Amino acid sequence: MFEILSGLLLLAISAGFVGAISGLGGGVFIVPTLVVAAGMPMRIAVGASLISVVATSAGASVAFVRDGWTNLKVAMVLECATVTGAIGGAYLAGLVPTYVLEGLFALMMIQSAYFSLMKHDETPLAKGGVIARRLRLAGEIPDESGDLQHYEVINVRYGAPLMLVAGVMSGLLGIGSGALKVLAMDQVMHIPLKVSSATSNLMIGVTAGAGALVFLSRGDISTTIAAPVALGVTVGALAGSRVLPLLRVQYLRTGFAAILILIALEMGWRALNGI
Amino acid sequence: MAESVRIQQTSVNAEEDRILRFWTPIMLRSIVVVAMAVLITGLVLTATVAPNYFVQRYRQIQLGHLLGRESLAGIWSNIVAGQPHAVLTVGLFMLTLVPLARVAFCLVLFIKMRDIAYVGFTAYVFAALIIGFLLGHIG
Numbered sequence: 551m552f553e554i555l556s557g558l559l560l561l562a563i564s565a566g567f568v569g570a571i572s573g574l575g576g577g578v579f580i581v582p583t584l585v586v587a588a589g590m591p592m593r594i595a596v597g598a599s600l601i602s603v604v605a606t607s608a609g610a611s612v613a614f615v616r617d618g619w620t621n622l623k624v625a626m627v628l629e630c631a632t633v634t635g636a637i638g639g640a641y642l643a644g645l646v647p648t649y650v651l652e653g654l655f656a657l658m659m660i661q662s663a664y665f666s667l668m669k670h671d672e673t674p675l676a677k678g679g680v681i682a683r684r685l686r687l688a689g690e691i692p693d694e695s696g697d698l699q700h701y702e703v704i705n706v707r708y709g710a711p712l713m714l715v716a717g718v719m720s721g722l723l724g725i726g727s728g729a730l731k732v733l734a735m736d737q738v739m740h741i742p743l744k745v746s747s748a749t750s751n752l753m754i755g756v757t758a759g760a761g762a763l764v765f766l767s768r769g770d771i772s773t774t775i776a777a778p779v780a781l782g783v784t785v786g787a788l789a790g791s792r793v794l795p796l797l798r799v800q801y802l803r804t805g806f807a808a809i810l811i812l813i814a815l816e817m818g819w820r821a822l823n824g825i
Numbered sequence: 826m827a828e829s830v831r832i833q834q835t836s837v838n839a840e841e842d843r844i845l846r847f848w849t850p851i852m853l854r855s856i857v858v859v860a861m862a863v864l865i866t867g868l869v870l871t872a873t874v875a876p877n878y879f880v881q882r883y884r885q886i887q888l889g890h891l892l893g894r895e896s897l898a899g900i901w902s903n904i905v906a907g908q909p910h911a912v913l914t915v916g917l918f919m920l921t922l923v924p925l926a927r928v929a930f931c932l933v934l935f936i937k938m939r940d941i942a943y944v945g946f947t948a949y950v951f952a953a954l955i956i957g958f959l960l961g962h963i964g
Binding site: 551552554555588589590591594601604605608609611612613615616618622623626627629630633634636637640641684685686755756758759760761762763764765766767768769770771772773774775776777778780781784 | 838842845846849850853854856857860861864865867868871872876877879880882883886887889891910913914916917918920921923924925927928931942943946947949950953954956957958959960961
C-alpha cells in the first residue's frame with residue numbers, strides 16, 4: 551500500500567506545485583497525470599481533480615480576498631453563469647464518451663497555452679458599462695506607488711456567456727478553467743489582470759464545488775483516489791505559492807506553454823485512438 | 826435626493842465589502858484545515874487498519890470498477906463501525922462544503938443588508954449547488 555499511496559501523493563504534490571507556480575491551477579495537471587501515469591479512468595481523474603480544485607482555490611483565495619485583490623461582486627454575478635455551466639458539464643460528463651472528454655481537454659490545454667503567452671493591456675477604464683454600473687462592479691486597486699486606482703468594468707453581457715462555457719468545461723473536465731475565466735474578465739470585461747486572476751481563483755472554488763457535488767452524489771468520486779490526491783494537490787499548491795515570489799515566472803512561461811502543448815498532444819492522441 | 830441615495834448605497838457597499846473580506850478568508854481556511862485533518866486521519870487509519878482494502882480498491886478502480894453511490898445513512902453506519910473509508914468520505918464531503926458555506930454566508934449577509942440584486946444572485950448560486958447535488962442522485 552505504501553508504494554501506491556506515496557506514488558499518488560507525489561503525483562498530486564507535483565501537480566499542485568506546478569499548477570500554483572504556473573497560475574493555471576492543479577486540475578490542468580492532475581487529470582492527465584492520473585490518466586497517463588496512474589492509469590486511472592478519465593471519470594475518476596475528473597472527480598478527484600474537482601475536489602482538489604475546491605481545496606486549492608480556497609487556500610489560494612484567502613490572501614487575495616483579505617488584501618482586497620478579489621472583486622467579490624464580480625465573482626458573485628459571474629458565479630451564476632459558471633455554476634450553471636459546471637452542473638450541466640458534470641451531468642454531461644456521465645453521459646459523453648471518454649474520447650470526447652479527452653478531445654475537449656486537449657483543446658482547453660491549447661487555450662491555456664495561448665493564454666499563458668499572450669500580452670495584457672493594463673490601462674484601467676474610466677467609464678463602466680450600464681449593467682456593471684447598476685450592479686456596482688467597479689473597484690479599486692493599489693498602483694505601483696501604493697495609491698488607490700479606480701477601475702470600471704464593461705461588457706458583462708459578453709463576459710457571462712464565456713463564464714458559462716468555462717463552467718461547462720470545468721464540470722466536464724475537472725479543471726478550474728482559470729485561463730478561460732481570466733481571459734473573459736481581463737480581455738472582454740477589461741478588469742485589471744491581477745484582479746481578474748484573484749477573482750477567478752475564488753470563482754474556481756464554487757465552480758468546481760458545483761461539479762464535485764454532482765460527481766460525489768453520483769458515486770463518481772472514489773475516496774481511495776480523491777483523498778490522497780486532494781491532500782497532495784493542496785500541499786503542493788501551498789508549497790508553490792510560497793516559492794512563487796522567489797521565481798522569475800515570466801521566464802518559465804514558455805516552459806509551461808510547452809508542457810500544456812505536450813498534454814494537449816497526449817490527450818488528443820488518446821481521443822483519436824478512442825474514436 | 827439622488828445624491829443622498831448614492832451616498833447611502835456607497836456606505837452599504839463598503840460595509841458589505843468589509844464584512845466579506847474579514848469573514849470569507851476565516852471561513853475558507855477553517856473548513857479546509859478541518860477537512861485536511863480528517864483526510865490525514867482517514868489515510869493514517871487506512872494505512873494501519875485496512876491497507877489491503879486500499880490496494881484492492883485501487884486495482885479495481887484502474888479497471889473501471891466503482892463502488893457506486895452511498896447513502897448518507899450508509900456512510901454514517903460505516904463511521905460508527907470505524908471504517909477508514911468512511912472517514913475519507915466525510916473529509917471529501919467537508920471540502921464540498923467550502924463553496925456552499927461561503928455562498929450561504931453571502932446570502933445571509935445580503936438579506937441582512939437588504940441588497941436585493943445580490944440576494945437574487947447568491948440565492949440562485951446556492952439553489953444551483955443544491956440542485957447539482959440532487960441531479961447527481963438522478964443521473
